[in-house]
Amino acid sequence: MKKVGKIIADFPLTPESLIPILQEIQEEFNFLSEDSIKKVAAGLSLPLHHVYSVATFYNVFSLKPKGRNIVKVCMGSACHVRGAGRILEEIERSLGIKNGETSADGSFSLETVNCLGACALGPIMVINKKYNGHITPAKVEKIFQEFTSQ
Ligand code: FES
Structure with a gap:
């Protein structure tokens, strides 16, 4: 570092x-x-x-420590109409934290954004810099299971 x-x-x-x-x-x-x-x-x-x-x-800057992994969910219009709200709920359930929070062990921070500029791929979840497009609640669970077993 x-x-x-x-x-x-x-x-x-x-x-x-x-x-x-x-x-x-x-x-x-x-x-x-x-x-x-x-x-x-x-x-x-x-x-x-x-x-x-x-x-x-600038909201790109944070004065509070964030988790080692930053999870962003797009809540822009295109993603919203394709079910981003359900995706956010599933992520909150999987990680045990709410939007804007960091997990107690410092593994994950969860944030929402307004548009990631890739609307055709919506709904989108980004973990660190990796885009996960056409995301579904089932995919969310699978991605976090794989992520935590690494
Ligand atoms: S609205 Fe989600 S990427 Fe544009």
Whole structure:
């Protein structure tokens, strides 16, 4: 795992690097810790409140730790009409967590999104970066059984 200081050092130390640096930290650690935000502010010589306001403005950033695996369910119109609501319920049942929560063992975080830009494949569930299209409740159960037996 790359250290925050190394991530910052890989970018020009200018205000324009703020979002790319936060994106890379988010990608690496699945969230932005208080410590990492302080390091970014210091590294780019930006006020701490400015870095916090950017980190809280974009919903791609999370200030809370997330699970090792991020599960996203598309609830956009095209997926919704094809049963995304039932898919979400099945995932919540399979993982034992509600939308927006992280499992107690830190394995999974569950989120909904509005459109993943692949409407023809709906309904869609994404685990980490892997798209699972034309998903059904039965497929959800099978995917998580395989996932947890790995
Ligand atoms: S509505 Fe789900 S991918 Fe577009």
